[in-house]
Amino acid sequence: MLEIQKCQDFVEKKITETTYRSHNFDAIPPIIGIIISDQYGNTLTVFEYGSKNENGYGPIKTYLSEGEKDLLEIDLISMYLSSFKIFAGQTNIQNLSHLEIYGSNIKAQIYFLFEKYMIIVFLNSNTNLNSQEKARILEYLKEKLVKYEHQFTNFNEINSRKIIGIVKRNGKKWFKKLNKDYIQAFKNLFLKKHEEIEKSMSEIGLIIQNELYAYLEYVPDEIINNLSKELKNKIQDKLFELNYSY
Numbered sequence: 415m416l417e418i419q420k421c422q423d424f425v426e427k428k429i430t431e432t433t434y435r436s437h438n439f440d441a442i443p444p445i446i447g448i449i450i451s452d453q454y455g456n457t458l459t460v461f462e463y464g465s466k467n468e469n470g471y472g473p474i475k476t477y478l479s480e481g482e483k484d485l486l487e488i489d490l491i492s493m494y495l496s497s498f499k500i501f502a503g504q505t506n507i508q509n510l511s512h513l514e515i516y517g518s519n520i521k522a523q524i525y526f527l528f529e530k531y532m533i534i535v536f537l538n539s540n541t542n543l544n545s546q547e548k549a550r551i552l553e554y555l556k557e558k559l560v561k562y563e564h565q566f567t568n569f570n571e572i573n574s575r576k577i578i579g580i581v582k583r584n585g586k587k588w589f590k591k592l593n594k595d596y597i598q599a600f601k602n603l604f605l606k607k608h609e610e611i612e613k614s615m616s617e618i619g620l621i622i623q624n625e626l627y628a629y630l631e632y633v634p635d636e637i638i639n640n641l642s643k644e645l646k647n648k649i650q651d652k653l654f655e656l657n658y659s660y
Contacts (some may be wrong), residue, residue, distance in 0.1 A: 437540040440470075442519065444596045446536035448589065450555065450566075453530045455493030458569050459582045461589040474536055477520055495524055496532055501516035510638075525552065531559055531566070547596065554588060 447462035463471040475488060513524040518539060525533040533555055537543070543551075558581055559566060565574040565581075 436576045438519070438538060439540070439597065439600075441472045442477060442538040443593050444538050444541040444600070445593050446471075446477055446520065446538065446556070448536070448551070448585075449474070449488060449534040450491050450559070451492035451496065451532045451534070452566075452569075453496060453532060455489075455496030455532070456569070457492045458531075458566050459578050459585065460488055461582070461585040463590070466585070477536070483624060492532065495522075495534055495658075523553070527552075527556060527559065541596070543596075551592070558585070569606070 443463070448462060449460050450458045452458060460474065462473045464473065474491075478491070512526065514541065515522045515524070521537050521539050521541075523535045523537065523543075525535070527533060533552070535551065562577060562581060565571075565577045568574050569578060
């Protein structure tokens, strides 16, 4: 019984590793980083990974810069994206709450909070945050913006910078846990769907076999069994393929 469990654990580990790599999570984290800026594009603080050596992931600009150039400055990102809010204010786009930008490897979700802050969340293009995950991010950030409103409003003051530095250090820990929780939930959901497919396929296999026997009454059992297995395998492969694309 113990050996069977070990075998199942090994298979599950290999399955999750495969889908983890297929979504490029081994190279680009699900949630790359978060920038908090004011409405004018002044970067107030950033939650991100510190270095590649620490945990396999790099800071935001390593993913946004081409190759190893690493020339892009964080301040330029928030300043550029703040222009969308200015554009909305000068046109008839009313109550702009958020924007999304999609790329083949990276995407960004931009939220405008309290009419004076901008939140930029950079994601792996394969990351799909559900409503609870989005709410978790925004609630955490809203709480910090309200609690330290004076410091974020007067971000150039020496004391404000010290306190914002503490917020950043604590935010970095929260940010890493956010990624860890997302990855674990992703793996759990994938395994659940994988198990459901396997269970369904055992039932589908019997249906296929019974139908073949009904329509191919005079065909040898060996041929019917082989055809049944072939059809079952093709359907199963397609379902697993769809599961990997989640």
